Amino acid sequence: MDINDLVRENIKNLKPYSTARDEFKGQASIFLDANENSYGSPLPVNYNRYPDPLQLDLKDAISKIKGVPIENTFLGNGSDEAIDLMFRAFCNPGKDNVIVLPPTYGMYEVSANINDVEIRKVPLLPNFQLDMEKIAETIDKNTKLIFICSPNNPTGNSINRTDIETILANFNGIVVVDEAYINYAQQKTFIQELTEYANLVVLQTFSKAWGLAALRLGMAFSSQKVIDVLNKIKPPYNINQATQDLAFEALKNIDQVNAWIKASVAERDRLSIALNDLNIVTKVYPSDANFILVEVNDPSKIYTNLVEEGIIVRDRSKVTLCEGCLRITVGTEEENEKLLRALNPQTP
Numbered sequence: 001m002d003i004n005d006l007v008r009e010n011i012k013n014l015k016p017y018s019t020a021r022d023e024f025k026g027q028a029s030i031f032l033d034a035n036e037n038s039y040g041s042p043l044p045v046n047y048n049r050y051p052d053p054l055q056l057d058l059k060d061a062i063s064k065i066k067g068v069p070i071e072n073t074f075l076g077n078g079s080d081e082a083i084d085l086m087f088r089a090f091c092n093p094g095k096d097n098v099i100v101l102p103p104t105y106g107m108y109e110v111s112a113n114i115n116d117v118e119i120r121k122v123p124l125l126p127n128f129q130l131d132m133e134k135i136a137e138t139i140d141k142n143t144k145l146i147f148i149c150s151p152n153n154p155t156g157n158s159i160n161r162t163d164i165e166t167i168l169a170n171f172n173g174i175v176v177v178d179e180a181y182i183n184y185a186q187q188k189t190f191i192q193e194l195t196e197y198a199n200l201v202v203l204q205t206f207s208k209a210w211g212l213a214a215l216r217l218g219m220a221f222s223s224q225k226v227i228d229v230l231n232k233i234k235p236p237y238n239i240n241q242a243t244q245d246l247a248f249e250a251l252k253n254i255d256q257v258n259a260w261i262k263a264s265v266a267e268r269d270r271l272s273i274a275l276n277d278l279n280i281v282t283k284v285y286p287s288d289a290n291f292i293l294v295e296v297n298d299p300s301k302i303y304t305n306l307v308e309e310g311i312i313v314r315d316r317s318k319v320t321l322c323e324g325c326l327r328i329t330v331g332t333e334e335e336n337e338k339l340l341r342a343l344n345p346q347t348p
């Protein structure tokens with residue numbers, strides 16, 4: 001497969017914006033090229049200079065942890081930026097279509113609608129796995145992207161790996177595997193398969209296991225041809241310097257992150273058992289993420305009661321295949337105990 005055949009013609013012909021820092025190579029001590037404030041900034045850390053547009057130092061640090069070369073790495077303002085850029089790069093508005101697999105992350109559909117791209121929905125099977133036959137029937141010559149969230153949000157399960165590999169091998173378009181919750185799963189990441197599939201894009205994030213949701217930093221890993229296209233069309237300085245600095249420091253604390261992951265998984269398992277024992281709960285779905293999908297007997301009432309107790313969960317009861325369900329993020333041990341007491345006031 002030639003990725004260039006999938007790229008929109010106007011993107012192929014696009015002359016990208018050239019920043020002052022793109023045009024300069026080498027070392028210098030005086031910068032008079034970018035119309036910055038040469039006197040500094042009113043902060044303890046000097047942020048008067050534009051950041052590295054390609055975030056090379058941060059990507060190098062990520063590479064040492066992920067094992068993915070810099071040229072196969074894209075950093076976005078959250079994974080949402082990478083998702084949006086996939087539409088801009090590969091989907092002609094009003095002509096092409098993409099496939100999503102509900103219930104799943106809602107931004108795939110929002111980005112499709114923003115970019116005037118037809119969205120084709122192939123619901124998951126009742127066991128929350130892919131309907132491979134229906135996906136094959138839905139694909140046509142204008143299908144450019146398939147979004148697969150694994151572990152899936154809001155169901156929490158990992159998607160069968162063999163099914164994803166089958167789609168990668170047979171689909172003449174881009175397959176986006178969103179691994180926002182991969183750190184909590186036993187299933188291995190698909191970034192190990194990047195050299196096998198030129199049409200694979202793997203999304204990961206600093207918002208979940210790394211605890212940096214407020215920084216809005218997402219990662220996309222893919223073949224160099226795909227990454228080059230994303231870099232071509234992204235805003236010039238899409239990752240600010242403060243985010244780059246803080247993420248760089250966070251990467252030095254991987255042991256702490258791994259300890260939090262271990263604690264979250266242990267609390268997830270403990271909370272699942274405790275929820276399953278409550279009379280109001282009719283089903284607790286297995287989870288490979290840092291949240292649990294729970295079917296309850298009166299989701300609206302229970303949600304409202306929790307709000308009154310100052311506890312906010314997500315009501316997913318009107319989502320396809322999640323009827324009657326609340327999605328509950330795994331909190332700290334103390335937070336989980338307060339949740340259980342609120343759900344079962346008889347608990348001492």
